[in-house]
Amino acid sequence: xxxxxxxxxxxxxxxxxDSERMATILAKEGFQIVEDExxxxxxxxxxxxxxxxxENKIYARVGQIRRRRRNVILGISGCVAQLExxxxxxxxxxxxxxDFIIGTRATDRIAKVINSVIREGKTKVIDNHxxxxxxxxxxxxxxxHSKCVAFLPIIEGCNKFCTxxxxxxxxxxxxxxxxxxxxxxxxxxxxxxxxxxxxxxxxVNSYRPREMQDLEKFKGATPFSKLLRMVAELSGCERIKxxxxxxxxxxxxxxxxxxxxxxxxxxxxxxxxxxxxRVLKLMRRGHTKDAYMKRVERIKSSKKMIALTTDIIVxxxxxxxxxxxxxxxxxxxxxxxxxxxxxYSPRPGTPAAEQMTDSVPPEEKTRRFLYLxxxxxxxQAKIWQxxxxxxxxxxVEGKSKKNPNQLTxxxxxxxxxxxxxxxxxxxxxxxxxxxxxxxxxFLGRLV
Ligand code: SAH
Ligand code: SF4
Ligand code: F3S
Numbered sequence: 001x002x003x004x005x006x007x008x009x010x011x012x013x014x015x016x017x018d019s020e021r022m023a024t025i026l027a028k029e030g031f032q033i034v035e036d037e038x039x040x041x042x043x044x045x046x047x048x049x050x051x052x053x054x055e056n057k058i059y060a061r062v063g064q065i066r067r068r069r070r071n072v073i074l075g076i077s078g079c080v081a082q083l084e085x086x087x088x089x090x091x092x093x094x095x096x097x098x099d100f101i102i103g104t105r106a107t108d109r110i111a112k113v114i115n116s117v118i119r120e121g122k123t124k125v126i127d128n129h130x131x132x133x134x135x136x137x138x139x140x141x142x143x144x145h146s147k148c149v150a151f152l153p154i155i156e157g158c159n160k161f162c163t164x165x166x167x168x169x170x171x172x173x174x175x176x177x178x179x180x181x182x183x184x185x186x187x188x189x190x191x192x193x194x195x196x197x198x199x200x201x202x203x204v205n206s207y208r209p210r211e212m213q214d215l216e217k218f219k220g221a222t223p224f225s226k227l228l229r230m231v232a233e234l235s236g237c238e239r240i241k242x243x244x245x246x247x248x249x250x251x252x253x254x255x256x257x258x259x260x261x262x263x264x265x266x267x268x269x270x271x272x273x274x275x276x277x278r279v280l281k282l283m284r285r286g287h288t289k290d291a292y293m294k295r296v297e298r299i300k301s302s303k304k305m306i307a308l309t310t311d312i313i314v315x316x317x318x319x320x321x322x323x324x325x326x327x328x329x330x331x332x333x334x335x336x337x338x339x340x341x342x343x344y345s346p347r348p349g350t351p352a353a354e355q356m357t358d359s360v361p362p363e364e365k366t367r368r369f370l371y372l373x374x375x376x377x378x379x380q381a382k383i384w385q386x387x388x389x390x391x392x393x394x395x396v397e398g399k400s401k402k403n404p405n406q407l408t409x410x411x412x413x414x415x416x417x418x419x420x421x422x423x424x425x426x427x428x429x430x431x432x433x434x435x436x437x438x439x440x441x442f443l444g445r446l447v
């Protein structure tokens with residue numbers, strides 16, 4: 001009988017995508033992917049290490065699984081797996097032992113690793129080596145997070161080494177995937193009725209493939225803006241979104257591309273992290289406040305309304321009240337449609353954790369977090385309120401989790417809209433009148 005695998009995913013879209021592709025490989029090798037942990041013979045935790053809390057969650061989760069299921073085969077993949085490597089076997093020993101570890105660049109070999117545990121009876125199997133080739137980009141839509149929205153990685157890794165960030169260590173150096181493979185996969189997704197493709201990567205606009213000749217015939221000032229046009233020209237591709245954009249490498253031609261093609265969505269996620277040049281320098285972000293504002297001006301002056309969102313860290317080592325107030329000021333100026341705000345969390349091995357003192361006390365981090373959040377909430381409420389009464393095109397993605405009588409989906413500007421409607425609309429793009437703005441979603445009515 002085929003062995004059952006349960007995969008639990010933490011962290012960013014890259015991890016979601018890795019899980020989808022690992023599930024596909026395992027299913028091809030004869031495993032059955034299950035959605036209930038209690039049925040599983042094998043549990044795989046695909047982990048995140050971006051902040052301490054994310055990492056601690058994994059340690060607690062291993063203990064919990066072992067208490068419930070002493071004999072299940074338990075493995076760890078993702079960023080914690082890559083960072084800790086073999087040491088995880090020591091950390092989880094005795095009652096809490098784990099059976100295998102898969103690094104972030106070894107995901108294509110997941111079936112081989114699991115088979116060596118179950119068929120050959122090996123214990124403590126680890127594969128955290130580099131890839132032998134570009135990864136397999138295709139995946140089974142039945143095993144993915146959505147049947148109509150798909151994540152398509154175009155670049156993996158990160159070369160930026162922002163001083164607070166663990167990602168360059170857990171994901172390795174930037175590797176851009178060949179345009180040919182990306183196009184092939186995008187075509188396949190469109191032929192399977194996928195309505196929205198998200199081009200994903202830690203920094204999509206750092207895209208720089210070795211196979212530049214594939215992009216020759218596309219207009220564009222950078223390889224990424226050429227790639228955007230390449231995907232946009234694919235017939236039947238209704239919506240294209242991309243994330244994340246790195247401010248230093250965000251070329252204005254990206255905005256031009258969005259203006260030229262109806263199917264390039266009007267949403268840009270551009271993490272600023274801080275509004276203080278002093279802190280930005282300590283973070284080694286490679287941009288100043290002014291340089292960031294220039295990008296913002298180009299986005300805001302576009303003839304298309306483009307929704308701008310961001311990430312911000314409060315309480316970075318050495319951040320003074322004055323630095324913080326510069327972030328507040330920037331938030332007021334930029335009028336973000338949404339901002340993910342994080343309290344700085346020292347990550348072992350990063351320059352900020354090793355060489356700088358975590359000088360802002362926890363209560364002060366919390367105060368700055370709450371204050372900035374309250375400012376952003378007010379700005380956001382005003383922007384979101386301006387949508388009320390308008391009609392938006394919504395891609396219906398499924399039933400709402402909170403209210404099963406409602407359907408849920410996203411606008412082109414990446415806002416969630418909930419509304420009543422027939423489940424048969426799932427997978428279609430429909431017109432919805434916006435009735436009410438909630439904190440992070442809209443309530444609407446089908447037109
Ligand atoms: N590649 C993206 C984001 C990567 S991680 C970028 O360059 O913006 C997602 C977000 O987590 C970051 O934008 C940052 O705001 C936050 N983050 C990363 N490391 C962090 C840390 N050590 N403490 C708190 N927040 C962190
Ligand atoms: Fe981390 Fe900076 Fe790379 Fe983003 S660009 S993943 S924040 S090091
Ligand atoms: Fe987390 Fe790794 Fe993504 S640290 S945010 S899962 S790249």
